[in-house]
Amino acid sequence: xxxxxxxxxxxxxGYHLAKRLVGQEHEVVLADNFFRSERDADLxxxxxQPNIKLIEADLTDPALWxxxxxxxxxxxxxxxxxxxxxFYEIPHEVLRIGVxxxxxxxxxxxxxxxxxxxxxxxxxxxxxxAGALDAFGKLLIPTPENVPLVIADPYNPRWSYAxxxxxxxxxxxxxxxxxxxxxxxxRPHNFYGPREGYLHVIPEIIERIHEQPDPFPIFGxxxxxxxxxxxxxxxxxxxxxxxxxxxxxxYHIGTHEETLIKNLxxxxxxxxxxxxxxxxxxxxxEGSVKRRLADVSKIKAxxxxxxxxxxxxxxxxxxxxxxxxxxxK
Ligand SMILES: NC(=O)c1ccc[n+]([C@@H]2O[C@H](COP(=O)([O-])OP(=O)(O)OC[C@H]3O[C@@H](n4cnc5c(N)ncnc54)[C@H](O)[C@@H]3O)[C@@H](O)[C@H]2O)c1
Numbered sequence: 379x380x381x382x383x384x385x386x387x388x389x390x391x392g393y394h395l396a397k398r399l400v401g402q403e404h405e406v407v408l409a410d411n412f413f414r415s416e417r418d419a420d421l422x423x424x425x426x427q428p429n430i431k432l433i434e435a436d437l438t439d440p441a442l443w444x445x446x447x448x449x450x451x452x453x454x455x456x457x458x459x460x461x462x463x464x465f466y467e468i469p470h471e472v473l474r475i476g477v478x479x480x481x482x483x484x485x486x487x488x489x490x491x492x493x494x495x496x497x498x499x500x501x502x503x504x505x506x507x508a509g510a511l512d513a514f515g516k517l518l519i520p521t522p523e524n525v526p527l528v529i530a531d532p533y534n535p536r537w538s539y540a541x542x543x544x545x546x547x548x549x550x551x552x553x554x555x556x557x558x559x560x561x562x563x564x565r566p567h568n569f570y571g572p573r574e575g576y577l578h579v580i581p582e583i584i585e586r587i588h589e590q591p592d593p594f595p596i597f598g599x600x601x602x603x604x605x606x607x608x609x610x611x612x613x614x615x616x617x618x619x620x621x622x623x624x625x626x627x628x629y630h631i632g633t634h635e636e637t638l639i640k641n642l643x644x645x646x647x648x649x650x651x652x653x654x655x656x657x658x659x660x661x662x663x664e665g666s667v668k669r670r671l672a673d674v675s676k677i678k679a680x681x682x683x684x685x686x687x688x689x690x691x692x693x694x695x696x697x698x699x700x701x702x703x704x705x706x707k
Contacts, residue, residue, distance in 0.1 A: 381405045381493075383450045385437055385483060386457030388415040390574045391501065391566070393424065395454060395612040400430050409446055411436045413475075414460065420573055438478040443486040450491055452619050453498040455483045459539070461577055469538030476542030484553045497560040499619045500550045502628070504567050504670060505540040511667050520673035523565070523628045547628070554626060562624045564615055567632030567672040571608030571692065572699030579639075580605070580693070583646055584700045593656035599640040600661040602669045606632045607692030610685040614677065621681045632672035633685040642689075649693055 382399055384392045387408025393415075399406050411434060415421075425432055435442040437457050457479045459465075459472045480500070487498050504521075511517040512530035527544045529537045547563055554561040570580045586594070614631040618624045640659065647653045662668060678684050 379404055380451040381407075381449055382452045382454070383407050383409065383446060384454045384456060385409050385479065386455075388412065388417070388421055388432065389456065389460070390415075390571075391569060391608070391612065391615070392454070392456050393421060393573055394571065394608045395456075395615060396430060397424055398609075398612050398616065400424065400427050403429060406430045407446065407450075408432045409435050409437060410457070414575070418573070437482060438475055440482045440485070443482055444490070446486070448490055448492045450493055451496055453483070453487055453491070453496070454501075454615070454619065455480065455498060456501050457483075458501070458542075461575070462536070462539075463577060465537075465539045466535050469535035472538040473542050476539075477545055480542075480546045480549055484549060488553065488557045488559055495560070497562070497619060497625070498550075499561065499615065500546055500563045501615075502543045502547050502563050502565045503539070504565055504630075504672065506543040506547065506565065508667055508670070509537060509540055518673075519669050520634065520671045521630070522673040523630055523676055551626070560622070560625045562618050562626070563628040564618055565628065565630050565672070566606070566611060567630060567670070568603045568605045569608050569611040569631075570605050571611075571696055573703075574608075574696075576705040579603075580642075580646075580696060581700055581705075583643055584650070584697055585705050587646055587650050587652060588701075588704065590652060590654070592654040593658040594643075594654035595658040595660060596640055596643055597660050598662040599638075599643075599659045600668060601639050602636045602671065603639070603642075604633050604636050604671050605642070605689060605692070606685055607687040607695070610687050614683050614685075617681055617683045618677065623680050627680070629677045629680075630672040630674050631677065632674050634671070634674060635685075635689060636669070636671045637689060645690065645693060646697070649690070649697055 388410040506527045507525045509528035509530035513528050550561050
């Protein structure tokens, strides 16, 4: 049994990771300030388990880290401001919260956690390298871990998120080297599943299918993404954390199943038993990032992980949850 801290632990990935770890009888502490998550029925049920505890704290305040206790074997540093809309609305906060919580996490971990052989993991993002396409007009597809991290335009608020992830990766790499502790970095690629909120692509399309507009608008119909179901994703994150082969390394987590957005929506129509008479197909503007596909061969080669849940199975489970939990507006 291990003692585990998850920062940003009541969010999408944190909740599912915590549920998995609690089921394995680890002792789990979640730290979050509910900036972007809810104390909903799923979280309340999870918190009823005897081996999990929630500490409400704004992790930008270094003093509040002292309340988290010590002696953690594993620290999953998930806190961050996710959601594209917020990158445009509050880029300064995306940067401040991302950078300060990461500096606080590393300083607390190296000076206060006080647990021999402990490890800390950072969730970066594919956004940290996506700017290479804007800046240089090309990106290897599928994209491996060692491509350059690029901020295409610092004046464009969209790159605030990528900027703090890029700094986060540098901080993790060089703090771990300087102070001699164990760490890994993961870059999630389009995780989806229940309890993701209502603003991401799959929940948003499910909601629109429930509303049945006809003609049905499809935005960015010609773009592709690779979607990774959350149960696979949290298994990958835990496997990276618990292996020592991954120490001081960076890993892409995702699938090699490249899905055209138009086909994703056609799949959802079929699974939800409704099809509009007419589609209003809107392709993405010229020059936008049309393909995004991770090279996930490194995680397989180093620790044998690969995704097991196909898109159709994952979509079924996601539809089931969102149908039972419609968006309250
Ligand atoms: N979901 C994905 O596909 C994906 C893709 C790329 C990167 N990531 C990264 O993985 C991490 C987790 O993502 P997620 O999808 O679970 O996001 P999420 O928004 O659901 O979870 C982040 C959590 O951090 C909390 N938080 C924000 N500011 C805080 C603060 N000052 N103090 C304490 N808690 C605070 C939020 O309330 C939220 O619960 C994030 O860092 C995100 O950038 C996720």
